[in-house]
Amino acid sequence: MGAGLSVMSSESAEPAVAGAAGPALEIRGVSHWFGARQALADVSLTVPQGRFVALLGPNGAGKTTLFSLVTRLYGTTTGAILIFGHDLNRAPSLALAELGVVFQARTLDQDLTVRQNLAYHAALHGMAGGEARARIEGLLARIGLFDRADDKVRTLSGGQARRVEIARALVHFPRLLLLDEPAVGLDLAARAGIVALVRALVRDEGLSALWATHLFDEIEPQDGVFLLHHARIIARGEAGEIAAASAGSLEAAFRALTDSNPGGEA
Amino acid sequence: MTAAAIARRRLGLSGYAICLAGIAARELLRLVHQRERFLAALVRPLVWLFIFAAGFRNVLGVSIIPPYETYVLYEVYVTPGLAVMIQLFNGMQSSLSMVYDREVGSMRVLLTSPFPRWSLLFAKLVAGVAVSLIQVYVFLAVAGLMEVDVPPAGYLSALPAFMLAGLMLGAIGLFLSSLVRQLENFASVMNFVIFPMFFASSALYPLWRIRESSEPLYLVCLANPFTHAVELVRHALYGSFEPTAFTVAAATTVAFFILAALAYDPGRGLMARRGGPKEEAQ
Numbered sequence: 001m002g003a004g005l006s007v008m009s010s011e012s013a014e015p016a017v018a019g020a021a022g023p024a025l026e027i028r029g030v031s032h033w034f035g036a037r038q039a040l041a042d043v044s045l046t047v048p049q050g051r052f053v054a055l056l057g058p059n060g061a062g063k064t065t066l067f068s069l070v071t072r073l074y075g076t077t078t079g080a081i082l083i084f085g086h087d088l089n090r091a092p093s094l095a096l097a098e099l100g101v102v103f104q105a106r107t108l109d110q111d112l113t114v115r116q117n118l119a120y121h122a123a124l125h126g127m128a129g130g131e132a133r134a135r136i137e138g139l140l141a142r143i144g145l146f147d148r149a150d151d152k153v154r155t156l157s158g159g160q161a162r163r164v165e166i167a168r169a170l171v172h173f174p175r176l177l178l179l180d181e182p183a184v185g186l187d188l189a190a191r192a193g194i195v196a197l198v199r200a201l202v203r204d205e206g207l208s209a210l211w212a213t214h215l216f217d218e219i220e221p222q223d224g225v226f227l228l229h230h231a232r233i234i235a236r237g238e239a240g241e242i243a244a245a246s247a248g249s250l251e252a253a254f255r256a257l258t259d260s261n262p263g264g265e266a
Numbered sequence: 267m268t269a270a271a272i273a274r275r276r277l278g279l280s281g282y283a284i285c286l287a288g289i290a291a292r293e294l295l296r297l298v299h300q301r302e303r304f305l306a307a308l309v310r311p312l313v314w315l316f317i318f319a320a321g322f323r324n325v326l327g328v329s330i331i332p333p334y335e336t337y338v339l340y341e342v343y344v345t346p347g348l349a350v351m352i353q354l355f356n357g358m359q360s361s362l363s364m365v366y367d368r369e370v371g372s373m374r375v376l377l378t379s380p381f382p383r384w385s386l387l388f389a390k391l392v393a394g395v396a397v398s399l400i401q402v403y404v405f406l407a408v409a410g411l412m413e414v415d416v417p418p419a420g421y422l423s424a425l426p427a428f429m430l431a432g433l434m435l436g437a438i439g440l441f442l443s444s445l446v447r448q449l450e451n452f453a454s455v456m457n458f459v460i461f462p463m464f465f466a467s468s469a470l471y472p473l474w475r476i477r478e479s480s481e482p483l484y485l486v487c488l489a490n491p492f493t494h495a496v497e498l499v500r501h502a503l504y505g506s507f508e509p510t511a512f513t514v515a516a517a518t519t520v521a522f523f524i525l526a527a528l529a530y531d532p533g534r535g536l537m538a539r540r541g542g543p544k545e546e547a548q
Contacts, residue, residue, distance in 0.1 A: 071378050075532035093277055096380040107372045109292070111299035116292075123288020124379040126281025172276075 022085050024049045024098075024176040024208030025070070030079035032065055039065040041231040042079070047176065047210050047224075052202045054219045054239070055212040056254065057228035063212040064104065066228070067180045071101050083176055097125065100169030104180040106161060110154040114145065114164050117153060118171055125172035132171070139167040143197065159190025166197060170207075177201070177209045183218060191218075216251045225250075227257060234261045277380055285381050286389040293393035297400070307355060307401050308408070311348035315409060319344050331472055333504035341414050346500040347469025349402045353432045354492065356398040358460055360390070361439030365446050377530075384527040391440060391523070395432035402428055420503040427502035431495035434515050437522035438491075444529030467493040468500075491518040 025047040032040040040062045047053045057063050069076050072088055072095075081088040086095035108117050115136060122132035140146045143163040145156075153161055162182060169177055179198065183191040195218050201207045211218070219225060221240030226233050235242060235257050239250055246252035297304060323340040330337060364373060379386055406421065416424075442455060464470075466483065467490050477484040487493050491514055498511035 068374075071374060072532050073374060073377060093380040093382075096378055097277070099378065101375075101378050103374055107375050109296065109372070112292070112295055116295060120288050120292045121375070123284050123291070124376065124381075126276035126278075126284050126381070128284040128288070 021049045023047060023082075024051075024084060025178075025210060026080075026082040027066070027070070028080045028082070030066070030069060030076055030081060032062075032069060032074070032076075032078070034065075038231055040069075043228070043231075043233050044079075045210075045226050045233065045236075047208050049175070049208050050202065050206045051224055052199060052209045052211065052220075053224040053226070055210055055226050055228055056214065056216070056219065057212075058214050058258075061228045062231045063228060064180060067101075067103075067178060067212065070178060071099070072096065097172065098174050098176055100172070100174035100177045102162070102165045102169050102177070102179040102182045104182075104184070106165070108153045108161060108164060108168070111152060113150050113152055114140070114156070115149045117164065118168055121168045122171045127172060135171055135173070136167075139170055143167045157190070158186050159193055162186065162190070162194050163197060166194070166201075170201075175206075175208060177207050179209065180212045181214070182211070183213070183215070216254070219250060227254060229258050229261055232261070234258070282381060282385060285379060285386075286392065289376075289386070289389040290393040290396055293390075293397050297397050303359075304401065307352055307359075308405055310355065311352055311405055312408060314348050314351075315341060315344065315414070316412065331474070333501045333506045339414075341409075343472070344470060345406075345409055345414050345416070346503055347464075347467070347496045349405055349428070350431050350435075350492070350496045350499055351464055351469065352401050352405055353395075353398045353428070353435050353495075354460060354463060356394060356401065357432070357435030357437075357439035358442070358455060359439075360394040360436060361443035361446070361455070364390075364440070364443035383530055383532070387440060387527055387530060388523070391433060391436045394436045394439075395429060398432045398436075399425075399428055416503050417505065419505060423505050424499055424502040427499045430512070430515050430519065431499055434491060434495055434519040434522070437519050437526060440526040441522045441529065444526055463490060463492040466490050467496055469493075469496050491515065494518075 023046045025045070027043060027045040030040055030043045031038065043062070043066060045053075045055070045066075055063055055066070068074055070081055070083075070088070072092055076089055081095075083095040084098045086098065088095045109120070112120070118136045118139070119128075119132060122128065122136065127135070136149075137146075140149050143166065145160060145163060145167075148156065148160065153164065156164065166177075166179075166182070177198070182198070183194045186194065198209055198211065199220075202209050213219070219239045221238070221243065223239045225235075225237065225239045225242060227235040227242075235253075242253050243250040246256055319341045334342075376386055376390070377383065403421070406416065410416065438459075442459065446455065466486050468476075468487060469492070473484060473487055473493070476487055494508075494511040494514040497508050498515055501508040501511070
């Protein structure tokens, strides 16, 4: 992301992304209320094609609400969400076809095999037969679980199940991957494995990824970062540049930014 | 081929068919893996049939009313109602699983499918009915072994009636699932939906008997769509068609399915108002 560190006021628009290709994900001025409680306040965010972008924020900041809007669990009433240029409200089918999601909660069927879980997902996207089988074989090899294909998900470790969820999100050839706290609850080695897998997918296959987290060590200096705090984006830029303001510590920078933006009810 | 072209190809009619088949296959696989659930669904009506009905056969005589042409044993009278009770529990249980799915997220996976949301709900509904039909016919087979006989052709002629009854109860469950925000509330669905629907109906006693004791209760039973589902099935089992029951069941199915589709439509906002993540929606 070419834009330097800027602590944005909420009215500011996201700086244009470099290159001819439009962004993978563009969120423009999205607000959301649950009754009187504002869960998102004028949130704008861009994931350029082929980039790993982190959405960093403490629990309760609004990350899950934002993901619910992008996955169209709720309609977007204020602002707009575009996936590869397809407006989620006007062309939901085309937008959703480009989107793969790994939810925070474990969402595999425990009693079904790995292959059955992936085949179910393929069917949800209208894929079956040889095309689906070939894709599933390829993904199982990619995540290193080819030999577990016919085992029940129940028998997998937490890290393995997460890898299957990443494979599932990719079955229908989406170009944008959305991950909501995917490494939470895993041991250190499994966490590192998941982060490495997604980074490799972005690097090797040109996927674009939006990775929501509250863990600073999952973010690398060259990643684009959006800091979400009390329903607002309070900073955006490259992780390294944000951290530079606090002697290279992203965590310290985050503390300083959240202290100066106490937020609260919007 | 561009990504958009690939997407368009998959979103065609064959894509719909694949999606529907995939959702149904998942429900059937889950049924195979949850044998306890299958047995529980079967034991419940059998207990009613062989304990409750056997006990009451001498207390409750059933006179000759259509579709019966002779006096029938009480067991024979309650069998259609108990078969539809299986579907009632099934419909409500799939509504329970929808609420659960929404909390743990597999419902969210379903809803990220690019197909129109109403078609996903319809697929889910059809899959649930397929499961309930298996349970119903196993129940009828066991009842048949125990000499609760139905004319052989009745098993076939009742199939469309069971399908409609299953769709109706599933549609009601689907709608309820959009109203119930938390899983714990399912106990109240049992108390306020399943029990009243079952007891205030013609499942356990003919309506004319209810009318003898209470006119208001008779009217309640008459307004209960479950009564009409039971009567539709009862007549179909004996090869006759009940137009009133069919009309009420079909209209109820359509009405509740439309309500459920509206409730799950992201643009209408019912989900958005009700389904916020806990810590972000307080």
